[in-house]
Amino acid sequence: MIGTGISARAALAVALLLTIGSNLMADEERRAEARMLLAELTAENVSPSEMEQGFPGFSARARDDVIAHFVHHPQAVTPKLLARLPYIATEPQRPALRDLMRSHLVSEDPRLRERALYGLQALDDPRLAQAAAGLLDDTDDRVLFGAIHILTPQLDRHPALGERLRAIADRVRDQPEYELTPKLLQSLGYR
Numbered sequence: 001m002i003g004t005g006i007s008a009r010a011a012l013a014v015a016l017l018l019t020i021g022s023n024l025m026a027d028e029e030r031r032a033e034a035r036m037l038l039a040e041l042t043a044e045n046v047s048p049s050e051m052e053q054g055f056p057g058f059s060a061r062a063r064d065d066v067i068a069h070f071v072h073h074p075q076a077v078t079p080k081l082l083a084r085l086p087y088i089a090t091e092p093q094r095p096a097l098r099d100l101m102r103s104h105l106v107s108e109d110p111r112l113r114e115r116a117l118y119g120l121q122a123l124d125d126p127r128l129a130q131a132a133a134g135l136l137d138d139t140d141d142r143v144l145f146g147a148i149h150i151l152t153p154q155l156d157r158h159p160a161l162g163e164r165l166r167a168i169a170d171r172v173r174d175q176p177e178y179e180l181t182p183k184l185l186q187s188l189g190y191r
Contacts, residue, residue, distance in 0.1 A: 033058060034065040041066070041084045051087045063088040071096045074103050079111035086122035098125050105131055110140035117146045129154060136164060144168070145180040152188065165190050 037058045040046065050056075055063070067085060070077050071093075077085075082104060089097050101123065104116035117135060120128050128150060135147035148165065155162055169190035172178040185191075 030061055030065065033062040034069075037062045037066050037088070041081055041088070042078070046084070051084065054087050058088070060090045063090050064093050067093040067097055067100075071100050074100055077104065077112070079109065079115045082112060082115040082119060086119050089123060094123055098123050101125070102127075102131065105135065110138070110143050113138065113140065113143045114146050117143065117150065121150060133161075136168060141172075141178045141180050144172070144178070145184055148181065148184055148188075155188070 037055060040050075040055060040058075066088065067090075070081070070085065077100070082101070085097060085100070098120060101116040101119040104112040107113050107116070113135065117131060120131055125131070132147040132150040135143055136151075138144045138147065148168070151161060155165075165185060165188065169182070169185040172181050172185070175182075
């Protein structure tokens with residue numbers, strides 16, 4: 001018995017309950033912060049400086065929680081959210097976020113494919129060129145534009161890429177669904 005008349009076992013049980021209660025409160029606070037961050041990420045008007053700074057008012061834990069949620073539920077990601085997730089990436093979550101981006105390169109939604117490609121670029125993905133090359137047959141103008149734009153610096157080192165772009169220029173020329181890609185290809189000398 002402890003001097004207050006409480007047994008050591010009862011004191012331990014009380015301490016354990018207090019610890020669990022404290023942890024539950026901390027977990028709830030953490031979830032609340034992650035929900036607030038998600039609300040910021042999905043808001044219509046987000047300050048560009050806040051995005052570029054990585055939403056500095058939120059903890060790394062909240063950022064990790066938001067990214068982890070969408071890594072486990074990729075179908076819940078919207079194009080806008082996918083474009084903004086790289087801004088909150090912490091170093092431990094970068095590999096998982098890159099995987100999430102890669103999974104959306106094959107999405108039926110061309111907006112997700114486009115955002116995923118630029119997301120990989122924002123995350124400095126070492127396999128960015130491979131991902132962009134895989135989208136050179138895409139039928140969406142914005143996706144194809146993004147892939148070509150990302151691969152442009154490699155034209156001097158890879159002559160086969162130039163041949164591929166010439167074939168794409170022939171394919172998209174005079175096609176009304178393509179506006180951006182023909183202009184980019186023309187600026188690169190592919191008529």
